[in-house]
Amino acid sequence: ATKTVHWRETHPIATYLVAIAVGDYSTLQTSYNSITGDSIPLAFYVFPDHLAAAENDWKNLPQMLDFFETHFAPYPFDRYSMAEAYNRGAMEHQTMTTYSHELITGDNRYDYIIAHELAHHWWGDLVTLADWRDIWLNEGFATYSEALYFESLYGREHLAGYMNALSQTFFAEVARRGHFPIYDPDYMWGGTIYQKGAWVLHMLRWTIGDDAFWRTLQSWAQRYAYSNAFIVDFIQLAEEQSAQDLDWFFDQWIYQAGYPDLDIAWDYERDERGCTVTLDIRQQQWLDFQFTAPIEIEFTTASGVVLDTLVSSAEYQTYQIELESEPSAMRVDPNNWLLKQVDLIFQPSPGVGPNDFYLAQNYPNPFVSGSPTSIIYQVAQIASPHQISVKIYNILGQHVRTVVDRQQHGGVYKVVWDGKDMTGKSVSPGVYLYRLQSGNSSVEKKLTIVEK
Numbered sequence: 406a407t408k409t410v411h412w413r414e415t416h417p418i419a420t421y422l423v424a425i426a427v428g429d430y431s432t433l434q435t436s437y438n439s440i441t442g443d444s445i446p447l448a449f450y451v452f453p454d455h456l457a458a459a460e461n462d463w464k465n466l467p468q469m470l471d472f473f474e475t476h477f478a479p480y481p482f483d484r485y486s487m488a489e490a491y492n493r494g495a496m497e498h499q500t501m502t503t504y505s506h507e508l509i510t511g512d513n514r515y516d517y518i519i520a521h522e523l524a525h526h527w528w529g530d531l532v533t534l535a536d537w538r539d540i541w542l543n544e545g546f547a548t549y550s551e552a553l554y555f556e557s558l559y560g561r562e563h564l565a566g567y568m569n570a571l572s573q574t575f576f577a578e579v580a581r582r583g584h585f586p587i588y589d590p591d592y593m594w595g596g597t598i599y600q601k602g603a604w605v606l607h608m609l610r611w612t613i614g615d616d617a618f619w620r621t622l623q624s625w626a627q628r629y630a631y632s633n634a635f636i637v638d639f640i641q642l643a644e645e646q647s648a649q650d651l652d653w654f655f656d657q658w659i660y661q662a663g664y665p666d667l668d669i670a671w672d673y674e675r676d677e678r679g680c681t682v683t684l685d686i687r688q689q690q691w692l693d694f695q696f697t698a699p700i701e702i703e704f705t706t707a708s709g710v711v712l713d714t715l716v717s718s719a720e721y722q723t724y725q726i727e728l729e730s731e732p733s734a735m736r737v738d739p740n741n742w743l744l745k746q747v748d749l750i751f752q753p754s755p756g757v758g759p760n761d762f763y764l765a766q767n768y769p770n771p772f773v774s775g776s777p778t779s780i781i782y783q784v785a786q787i788a789s790p791h792q793i794s795v796k797i798y799n800i801l802g803q804h805v806r807t808v809v810d811r812q813q814h815g816g817v818y819k820v821v822w823d824g825k826d827m828t829g830k831s832v833s834p835g836v837y838l839y840r841l842q843s844g845n846s847s848v849e850k851k852l853t854i855v856e857k
Contacts, residue, residue: 414499416482417631419533422499426488431456437467441479445470448486451509455489458511463487465513469520472557473527473550476619478626481531485523494518497525497547517551524550527626535633538589541659542636545587545602552603565741568607572744575600584662588636604744605658611742612654612699613647621646657696664744665698665717666690670751670781670817671735672759673728682726682735683759683786685751685816686717695719703739704732712739723816750781751817759815760787764841764848767822771853775831777821778852780808782841786815791843795820798838805832824854 430450437445447466451459466485474480486501489509495518496503502522508515528546548571556564578596585591587605590598610618621643625634628642640655671684684702688695697718704711707730715724737747750765757763763783772778784791795809805826809818822839825831834856840849 416499418499419530422497422530424496424498424501424503426450426490426501426503428452428490430488433460433463435467437470437480437485439480440471440474445480446484448484450486450488452489452506455506455509459489459509461511462509462513462515463519465516466519466523469523469554472554473524476553477527477622478531478630481526481626481630485526487519487522495522497522497529499526499530517555520551520554521547524554531626531631532629533633535635537593539636540590540593540598541587541602541605542634542639544593544598545605548599549603549606552607561740568604568741571600571603575604575744576746586662587659601664601744608658608742608744609643609651609654612651613643613649617643617647653697657694661694663690663694663696664746665696667698667700667717667737667745667747668750668819669737669747670749670783672751672753672757672817673732674758675731679727679729680731682728682732684715684724684726684735685721686715686724687721687819688717688719689748689819698743698745700743700745701738701740702726703736704728705734705736706730706732721816748819750779750819751783757783759783760785762841762843762846762848764839764850766850767839767852771855772824773857774834774854775824775857777823780820780822780839781817782820782848783817784813784815784843785846789813789815791815794840794842796840796842797822798840799832800836800838802838805837 429452431453433449433451433456435447437447439445449459449463470480482500484500487504488501489506490503492503492505493507494505495508508518524547525543528550529543532542534540534542552564552567552571555567575596582592582595585597587597587602624642624646625639629638636659640651644651666689668687668689669684671682673680673682682704695718697716699714699716702713702715706728711728713726735752738745754763761783762785765781767778767780769778780795782795784793790812793809793811793813794807796807797805799805806822808820808822832854834854837852837854838849839852840847
């Protein structure tokens with residue numbers, strides 16, 4: 406005997422969102438009261454031995470629906486279901502997400518995936534990308550929706566931690582696959598599209614403000630409902646809602662590869678009004694391109710916490726900030742609004758002012774033969790530029806390598822020595838001297854190379 410079932414979808418649907426799941430399922434059923442007043446049936450199809458675990462894992466779905474409806478738009482379809490399958494991951498098939506058997510654990514550890522696939526019913530199913538080169542519109546949006554949902558539960562500090570975890574996943578992928586833009590990516594299903602993509606929305610939110618950000622998402626869901634759209638359509642909408650020209654933002658984050666890699670140095674001088682902080686920011690990223698990067702800087706002082714926003718837009722910039730009292734600590738991007746990597750290469754040292762030549766201890770130290778070490782030094786601001794040299798000597802005083810020999814303006818610099826001599830040969834393990842010299846001024850320290 407055969408049984409014929411006729412199935413009809415009453416809403417527009419993209420062809421990639423169609424799937425059929427067949428199996429010996431047990432069913433969990435409930436409903437959700439939409440903000441529109443409608444009752445939305447919810448059904449979960451699971452293998453019988455996973456029934457109890459699935460019931461616990463999927464119990465938070467109504468809460469997720471409520472958050473997304475309140476912040477995006479009313480749920481755009483007439484039902485929502487999830488079907489367990491022997492596959493990997495999950496897929497946002499329209500009105501019925503396919504969900505891997507590996508993700509049903511009974512302890513809610515994969516709530517972020519449930520939220521991700523549900524969010525796709527707005528970002529991907531309701532508003533569908535018009536070109537696969539614009540896959541960010543699906544995956545970056547769904548990934549940031551996870552973060553937004555958890556922020557609603559646990560607050561802004563949790564959001565900062567969640568975004569930090571996303572950035573680490575992205576950096577790990579960069580180490581494997583290299584840099585490529587979000588638009589027309591070399592690889593669609595990894596950290597650049599998902600995690601960096603979420604960060605782009607996070608940074609957009611900070612750039613245009615919460616009100617304009619939420620209006621942009623809500624208008625995106627409304628204007629392109631049940632239709633296709635391009636990244637350029639989203640850019641235009643964000644500019645409309647924020648009343649800002651955002652070409653600079655999207656050009657660097659969507660169409661350009663990479664992220665800011667910052668070396669930051671700071672120091673301060675006391676005066677009769679308080680003190681003046683001098684802060685140097687150098688963009689050290691691998692490509693010959695400088696991001697326009699607004700950065701929050703937080704100082705802890707006896708008078709309280711001072712928060713300032715600086716804009717880094719060149720390879721090297723120096724800023725001066727007036728404070729009422731001496732800072733005891735400084736934090737870069739304390740609220741985690743910028744995707745970046747930061748090395749704090751210099752901070753106040755007792756007795757060292759901006760008009761002094763200063764040589765810091767190299768790091769790492771000791772370091773392994775054949776590996777690099779970083780040397781940080783300060784060039785005096787007064788009477789700059791100065792002719793500067795940084796040279797390496799062996800313990801007998803014999804010249805091994807010159808790593809810097811040029812004129813430099815006052816400020817803090819970092820140079821990397823690769824542990825090789827002038828011929829390109831790795832030097833032997835042992836103790837070496839490195840010397841900063843400008844005219845009659847010189848400072849010298851020791852470094853140690855150890856065997857592998």
